[in-house]
Amino acid sequence: MPIDPHSEIIVFAYSWVPEMAKGYVRDLRARWALEEAGLGYKTRTLHAGEERPDWFLAEQPFGQVPALIDGDIHLFESGAILLHLAEKSEVLMPKDPQDRASTQSWLLAAFNSVESFVFELFFVNIIFRKEEWAKLRKPSAEDFLRRRLAPIDKALTGKDYLVGPFTVADIAMATVLREANDHLGLADFANLDAYLKRCLARPAFQRALDAQMADFTGPPPAAPAN
């Protein structure tokens, strides 16, 4: 396991989150990349049900996890953390210039062109599920996400991973697709369905998931979290 108390790499994670968020907190992406590359790290945890301290808001202006410290370097946003870690290991991004460009293209596609519309289904199905507008909005939100998934399904024809070798773009896309799959299933997208299973079957993903779950040792909040 790359958990190493002497590591210079610190991942900020949570000691407590609501039940439905367990296994889905975005520090999973950083942990997965670190596990793939065999890079040791340690975690520093916050409680998602409590106000974020000022020192953490200086690390992560939105008060969310993950943030990462690598020696003297401080970063936030899981996409930026993936790009930073990718420079440390060819296992995460090949040195070939076209493969690098393709890794960056697909990583940004996951975060901007796909996850934006998964967020919308999260609002519709979870946060605002009791609202009238959410019921009315659901079909068009699902339709839009499907129209974003179809080209990726096509791009994966005959390929195991987006770029060729496994890269951080697959960590980005698979974590997004995992939630898309929860919301609408991937039965219409045979390549995406097989790709997601292939990504999640990687031992590094399972170790990352186990490590996130193992950090949830905090007590529930004193008052119900908003």
Added chain:
Amino acid sequence: MPIDPHSEIIVFAYSWVPEMAKGYVRDLRARWALEEAGLGYKTRTLHAGEERPDWFLAEQPFGQVPALIDGDIHLFESGAILLHLAEKSEVLMPKDPQDRASTQSWLLAAFNSVESFVFELFFVNIIFRKEEWAKLRKPSAEDFLRRRLAPIDKALTGKDYLVGPFTVADIAMATVLREANDHLGLADFANLDAYLKRCLARPAFQRALDAQMADFTGPPPAAPAN
């Protein structure tokens, strides 16, 4: 003007878009970065009202612009294009490791943590404005975006730009804020309002905007575009 018919850098753009999209198509980000760095480029245009040809879908799987060719390197997603161009000029990203990390963090914040929720207002205010759900959804969508803008407003206290010097993160954030401003105004966010005006007052932004507008030389579509 960096438009140079002999350049190895090709930006894919549109020759026609609906009136309301003029000046807002995402090739603006690539053009702005190229103008800041003084890098020559040429454009290759498509018609937004016509079906995308297969050769373009191989450049950009979603059939959108921008895509970019730089010699032998092919990229898509405006965020990936900004990161690629940033490696070509210190005007776009300083070499200092912490400044690089901060540039990547803020760029990803713009594309994932902010623009995702601007898209939602675009749906509510433009695409689905006649739908009952859009009217019901609007207040909570505005509220969510405001809660994302407040920490950025705070982070800009006493600063001209997000990282220190101007970087591609400012191109990302300013183009996102420009649309946020159209949807809900920035009157409650004095730092953001001043920051957006400061970014858009840069001569390179104006040149990029003029260049996008100058490429809209195509005829309207034969049938109304969907």
